[in-house]
Amino acid sequence: MSAARDLADLVDGRAAGPDGYVRLAVDAGVWTALAEGCAGGLHDLGALWADGGAMRMALSDSGRGLRAIVSLQTNAGQYPSVAARHPPALRLERAMRDLYGVQPIGLPDPRPWLDHGRWPGRQSEARYEFLPTEGEGLHQIPVGPVHAGVIEPGHFRFTANGETVVRLEERLGYAHKGVEGLMAGAEIEQAARIVGRISGDSTVAYAWAFARAVEAALGWTPPPRAVLLRGVMGELERLSHHINDVGAICNDASVLTIHARCTLQREDALAVANACFGHRLMMDRVVPGGVAADLSGEGIGKIRGLLARFEATRAEILRVYDSMPSLQDRTVTTGIVSAKLARQYATGGFVGRASGRAFDARKSFAYAPYDRLDFDLKVRTAGDVDARLLVRMDEIGESLRILSQLLGRLVPGEIRAARPAVAAADEGAALVEAFRGDVFVSVRVGKDGRLAGVHARDASWFQWPLLEAAIEGNIVADFPLCNKSFNCSYSGHDL
Amino acid sequence: MRSFLLDALRKGTATIAPPGPDAAALGEAAQALGERARQRLGRSLAIREIDAGSCNGCELEIHAISNPLYDVERFGLKFVASPRHADVLLVTGPVTWNMREALLRTYNATPEPKWVVALGDCAINCGVFAGSPASIAASSPVHRRWSDRSPISCRSTCTCLAVRRRRSRSSRPCWR
Numbered sequence: 001m002s003a004a005r006d007l008a009d010l011v012d013g014r015a016a017g018p019d020g021y022v023r024l025a026v027d028a029g030v031w032t033a034l035a036e037g038c039a040g041g042l043h044d045l046g047a048l049w050a051d052g053g054a055m056r057m058a059l060s061d062s063g064r065g066l067r068a069i070v071s072l073q074t075n076a077g078q079y080p081s082v083a084a085r086h087p088p089a090l091r092l093e094r095a096m097r098d099l100y101g102v103q104p105i106g107l108p109d110p111r112p113w114l115d116h117g118r119w120p121g122r123q124s125e126a127r128y129e130f131l132p133t134e135g136e137g138l139h140q141i142p143v144g145p146v147h148a149g150v151i152e153p154g155h156f157r158f159t160a161n162g163e164t165v166v167r168l169e170e171r172l173g174y175a176h177k178g179v180e181g182l183m184a185g186a187e188i189e190q191a192a193r194i195v196g197r198i199s200g201d202s203t204v205a206y207a208w209a210f211a212r213a214v215e216a217a218l219g220w221t222p223p224p225r226a227v228l229l230r231g232v233m234g235e236l237e238r239l240s241h242h243i244n245d246v247g248a249i250c251n252d253a254s255v256l257t258i259h260a261r262c263t264l265q266r267e268d269a270l271a272v273a274n275a276c277f278g279h280r281l282m283m284d285r286v287v288p289g290g291v292a293a294d295l296s297g298e299g300i301g302k303i304r305g306l307l308a309r310f311e312a313t314r315a316e317i318l319r320v321y322d323s324m325p326s327l328q329d330r331t332v333t334t335g336i337v338s339a340k341l342a343r344q345y346a347t348g349g350f351v352g353r354a355s356g357r358a359f360d361a362r363k364s365f366a367y368a369p370y371d372r373l374d375f376d377l378k379v380r381t382a383g384d385v386d387a388r389l390l391v392r393m394d395e396i397g398e399s400l401r402i403l404s405q406l407l408g409r410l411v412p413g414e415i416r417a418a419r420p421a422v423a424a425a426d427e428g429a430a431l432v433e434a435f436r437g438d439v440f441v442s443v444r445v446g447k448d449g450r451l452a453g454v455h456a457r458d459a460s461w462f463q464w465p466l467l468e469a470a471i472e473g474n475i476v477a478d479f480p481l482c483n484k485s486f487n488c489s490y491s492g493h494d495l
Numbered sequence: 496m497r498s499f500l501l502d503a504l505r506k507g508t509a510t511i512a513p514p515g516p517d518a519a520a521l522g523e524a525a526q527a528l529g530e531r532a533r534q535r536l537g538r539s540l541a542i543r544e545i546d547a548g549s550c551n552g553c554e555l556e557i558h559a560i561s562n563p564l565y566d567v568e569r570f571g572l573k574f575v576a577s578p579r580h581a582d583v584l585l586v587t588g589p590v591t592w593n594m595r596e597a598l599l600r601t602y603n604a605t606p607e608p609k610w611v612v613a614l615g616d617c618a619i620n621c622g623v624f625a626g627s628p629a630s631i632a633a634s635s636p637v638h639r640r641w642s643d644r645s646p647i648s649c650r651s652t653c654t655c656l657a658v659r660r661r662r663s664r665s666s667r668p669c670w671r
Binding site for chain 1: 496498499500509544545546547548549550551552553554555556557558559562563564574576577578588589591592593594595596597598601622623624626627628629630
């Protein structure tokens, strides 16, 4: 076993690219030492993906503001497994092995992940073996991939002792539609449309991360007004999903009145988004070089009206939530995620922030326009369903403040810059805070101006495994509450 | 909680008036449904939603049509938890190979008579995911046999469900 290596001494003295990432090639020894560093808590694992003949790893240390992307040339596809040292990399490595045929040596779990043995040319009848459970009186409950509600496809295998969940094992990949394969070799405009559909609920965040990555690669600067408008769209998206999640959590505890009120407020936000930007979810409105829809003076008035209504709803929901001990009986101390796990998995979003991990890409690696705005990073420590709900409520308050500042700073101007000529092949990466956590996108642009490779890592990759831990020891009936309080993306994870 | 109820009394119902009937769509529906289907179904339709690999955008809008503003249940349209209770399978997403078997099993679990409605570009022709080897080709019978194009928005989803119910021509699953 090699010694852990700190990211800080590796990147010391090296210049970061325009996207803030230091890029360097490493050998297998350094690669392994960096993986040990992740395990030792010296830095965070942000992403891990296969790119051509290399494996790449995004590492960060938000406390010291360090970010790096390291590359390791594989030996005919073989490389030392990161998951063998740092378990959060496990599903990432299983997925990359399924998609690109790379061979992580020492991978602790050899089962496929995204490959279900159903792809043409790769058909296999081999059964997927769930992890064994032993003990008296245990029974299994298989759920999904088609669920009882209107939700995305995924399989949950519960092992229960009476009502109590002893183990939950997730099986994902049902929504895998090959987005990375579709984007390799695609025109930038076409890839932007695909990126916006990796996870429809975070379409603005994905499109924004992709745009920033492409802009960094091409030296393309979006106009100031476009940057502010991206912020407006990003915060509208966050507001609409946070209030929806709060309602959905209460709905799973059978408090339909709060749910009804929340869905009405969400509808209000979507209608305003539609009136201002021409699409309820604001799909394809953030594009490389700027934005595709301008905000009129009338639109600004509409958003200001929404802010006032949203604030009133937020206060009212909080008051009613606080007055219902029967509801809090379901949410408080249910589905606890320990601070240690949140730290180990570098879990972003409300899942991490409800378990004491003070990370928000808008603050920790601040990007425009957030770098010049006044807002707070809200953290709670209980790690239960209640904390995840209240973090969302806190963030709604901050989003309203942010929107108010953004609207005040809008000045007339261009909303999209012309694309510069591509001088040489280059790459870029970006981290954007979607409503559920940080979305990482890395792109390589070829000399012909087409994309040579794109990798997108949803926040869900580091949240799904924690759901398995959160439900342990809870009753089966509380799973919907826990699941909703996480609200992980299936599509964003399955790619 | 009392404040919610008082507020509801003061403001009245949030539900908006339904969109007016589109003559062309009504004609199409009458032709597609036929008298016998109408007799069998009465004025209600039980829908089982299946996400066959969507980006979850369609699911968000399907949820939205059940909110108090649109209240799709007042038209007799109800989302049910099991295919055993369903008249209609509402499919979203480009139909990934990984979802094919689950979709087939859900179809087989749905009693006759049954209809399949494709919602959104992806279910109809794979949308931006066309050409991916991970999803079933847009030219396959899965996509060709299904319903008309219906752009994603919750209002058009309402209209789509209310009038564009098409009978599958045989009980043989079309994606086999």
